[in-house]
Amino acid sequence: MLEIQDLCFRYSRRAPMVLDGVNLTLRDGEIGILLGKNGSGKTTLFKNILGIRKPESGSIRFDGEDLLRLSRRERARRIAYVPQSIHFGALSVFDTVLMGRVSYFGYKAGKEDEAAVEAILRDMKLEDYAARNVEQLSGGERQKIAIARALAQEPRLLVFDEPTGNLDIANEQLIIDEARRAAREKGIAILTSLHDLNQALDLGDRFFFMKNGKITHAGGAEIVTEEVIRETFDAEVRIAQIEGKKIIINGGHKL
Amino acid sequence: MEPIPRGYHVLMRVQSDLTKNRRRNRTALILLTLAVIVLAFVCLFVGSSHMTVAECFAALAKKGSAAQVRIIWNIRIPRVLAAIIAGAGLSISGLIMQTDLNNPMASPSTLGVSNAAVFGANLSIIAFAGGFLDTGNHLSSYTVGANPYATSLMAFLFSTVSILLILGLCRLRAFQPGVVVLAGIAIGSVWTAATTILQFYATDVGLSAAVIWTFGDLGRATYRTDCIMAVVVLAGLLFFTLMSWQFNALLSGDAAARSMGVAVDRLRFVSMLLASVITAVCVSFLGIIGFVGIICPHVTKRLLGQDHRVSVPASALSGSVLLLLADTLSRSMGNGSALPVGAITSLLGAPFFLAIIFTRKGEHD
Numbered sequence: 001m002l003e004i005q006d007l008c009f010r011y012s013r014r015a016p017m018v019l020d021g022v023n024l025t026l027r028d029g030e031i032g033i034l035l036g037k038n039g040s041g042k043t044t045l046f047k048n049i050l051g052i053r054k055p056e057s058g059s060i061r062f063d064g065e066d067l068l069r070l071s072r073r074e075r076a077r078r079i080a081y082v083p084q085s086i087h088f089g090a091l092s093v094f095d096t097v098l099m100g101r102v103s104y105f106g107y108k109a110g111k112e113d114e115a116a117v118e119a120i121l122r123d124m125k126l127e128d129y130a131a132r133n134v135e136q137l138s139g140g141e142r143q144k145i146a147i148a149r150a151l152a153q154e155p156r157l158l159v160f161d162e163p164t165g166n167l168d169i170a171n172e173q174l175i176i177d178e179a180r181r182a183a184r185e186k187g188i189a190i191l192t193s194l195h196d197l198n199q200a201l202d203l204g205d206r207f208f209f210m211k212n213g214k215i216t217h218a219g220g221a222e223i224v225t226e227e228v229i230r231e232t233f234d235a236e237v238r239i240a241q242i243e244g245k246k247i248i249i250n251g252g253h254k255l
Numbered sequence: 256m257e258p259i260p261r262g263y264h265v266l267m268r269v270q271s272d273l274t275k276n277r278r279r280n281r282t283a284l285i286l287l288t289l290a291v292i293v294l295a296f297v298c299l300f301v302g303s304s305h306m307t308v309a310e311c312f313a314a315l316a317k318k319g320s321a322a323q324v325r326i327i328w329n330i331r332i333p334r335v336l337a338a339i340i341a342g343a344g345l346s347i348s349g350l351i352m353q354t355d356l357n358n359p360m361a362s363p364s365t366l367g368v369s370n371a372a373v374f375g376a377n378l379s380i381i382a383f384a385g386g387f388l389d390t391g392n393h394l395s396s397y398t399v400g401a402n403p404y405a406t407s408l409m410a411f412l413f414s415t416v417s418i419l420l421i422l423g424l425c426r427l428r429a430f431q432p433g434v435v436v437l438a439g440i441a442i443g444s445v446w447t448a449a450t451t452i453l454q455f456y457a458t459d460v461g462l463s464a465a466v467i468w469t470f471g472d473l474g475r476a477t478y479r480t481d482c483i484m485a486v487v488v489l490a491g492l493l494f495f496t497l498m499s500w501q502f503n504a505l506l507s508g509d510a511a512a513r514s515m516g517v518a519v520d521r522l523r524f525v526s527m528l529l530a531s532v533i534t535a536v537c538v539s540f541l542g543i544i545g546f547v548g549i550i551c552p553h554v555t556k557r558l559l560g561q562d563h564r565v566s567v568p569a570s571a572l573s574g575s576v577l578l579l580l581a582d583t584l585s586r587s588m589g590n591g592s593a594l595p596v597g598a599i600t601s602l603l604g605a606p607f608f609l610a611i612i613f614t615r616k617g618e619h620d
Contacts, residue, residue, distance in 0.1 A: 089506025
């Protein structure tokens with residue numbers, strides 16, 4: 001379980017707070033989605049959770065352990081990251097995924113690391129790609145490889161920064177399914193940010209609306225309302241219900 | 256008969272594809288090693304004294320005329336060793352700087368390491384006449400000096416100070432690769448300007464000695480300098496090989512590497528320092544040998560991919576190959592006196608380099 005309490009962060013002492021008392025809880029196997037405008041602090045929050053940035057105050061605990069006290073390698077075995085823009089360097093797919101296990105083996109990959117990679121590639125139906133150069137794959141395929149690499153870390157929490165940013169619809173769906181599978185089958189908690197609210201509703205268990213470095217609303221799908229969206233994004237939407245599912249329609253004022 | 260399930264075929268194919276990749280890498284490394292050995296012998300047999308191959312072999316076995324034994328053992332072997340060691344060193348320094356800074360242009364010369372070495376050597380030669388206190392205005396005192404190591408030492412000190420300054424400045428702000436390159440260019444230009452001013456006040460003899468120093472020349476190598484270079488280059492090779500996976504992770508960007516547990520800042524600081532020291536040592540003993548640090552890593556990466564488990568040893572070996580080749584050519588073209596090897600590396604390497612970067616065929620698949 002991820003527990004964040006009163007987290008504050010700013011980039012320099014004179015700069016304004018980017019995270020201003022963030023509180024967030026996410027259980028194992030849950031998919032949490034951060035929703036907010038660009039610059040509301042989503043990526044900064046991710047960087048704090050990943051240990052890329054050090055918070056000014058507050059605590060981040062995972063399964064009761066203080067993340068700020070864990071070594072980099074210990075943290076990497078608990079939390080994995082799929083960045084927004086993905087580049088790898090000219091390596092084979094197999095080696096790229098194997099790289100995810102560097103926090104386990106350190107200097108030289110062992111047989112069990114290779115076996116773990118083979119299992120993940122098979123599970124994600126990526127065996128065909130193993131020997132190919134990642135640089136020559138399409139955006140969607142690379143995103144999948146990035147997920148495979150993250151899963152190779154055997155994490156308990158997967159941080160996923162705008163996973164569908166540059167993908168076409170088919171690949172978007174593929175990535176969403178892959179994320180859902182990781183959460184449901186392996187009990188991995190997933191924290192992600194999405195721009196498409198309908199996608200968010202489709203995927204998420206819990207929703208965190210962020211504005212000016214604060215989480216203003218948190219909860220299940222019931223908190224996703226026209227008012228909350230207006231408040232968070234300064235945008236008008238209408239929410240319709242079709243077969244019990246919420247559908248968000250942009251530009252509510254025109255209706 | 257039962258049909259074999261499809262998954263089985265796929266798995267077998269994957270295994271064989273991966274094995275093929277690995278076999279290709281191994282073959283490339285073996286070929287490069289063989290090339291180094293063959294070229295080392297060729298290099299040993301070519302020279303201004305026109306010894307025959309048989310004479311060379313005899314001299315190698317310490318038989319034959321005393322002069323020939325001395326040529327082989329005191330002149331040619333230290334030179335060949337210097338080519339192998341410095342070639343490998345300059346090439347891996349370039350490779351590591353490119354990975355560290357995520358910039359294909361990064362190399363000892365773009366980061367000002369070489370410029371600082373040139374300034375240090377110029378200062379030693381022009382202001383202190385090659386030794387520390389001898390100020391006689393004779394070319395002999397410049398080239399030999401009161402202390403032959405003084406110029407190398409000054410070159411080394413200044414290049415180390417320069418890189419520490421750059422790394423120190425960059426530590427103040429978070430270690431952003433782009434900033435390092437810019438700082439390197441800025442500080443490098445300061446050294447160049449200082450060198451120009453120094454040369455403006457130099458006597459004509461001092462000036463020519465200083466300029467001649469900057470021409471890379473493997474002939475300055477002795478067993479002792481080879482040993483010093485070998486220790487530093489081997490240390491680098493060992494460290495870079497050990498850290499291969501960490502460097503591989505760095506190719507995915509800082510954030511991703513950190514999330515995989517790599518101590519990015521420390522890795523970058525230590526490896527930049529080590530790469531710079533390797534360059535500083537080679538340059539201060541041999542003078543400027545440009546472009547090896549750019550050509551060799553790029554060619555290896557194009558042909559064999561960016562996996563540092565392969566690209567570190569392959570770059571080292573290809574650096575040795577290029578420098579051996581260039582030295583052999585420089586000594587057979589110079590009509591008795593060797594042409595500056597630094598010029599040959601560029602003349603030889605640049606067209607090959609251009610061919611590689613402009614054909615997509617060479618790309619790793």
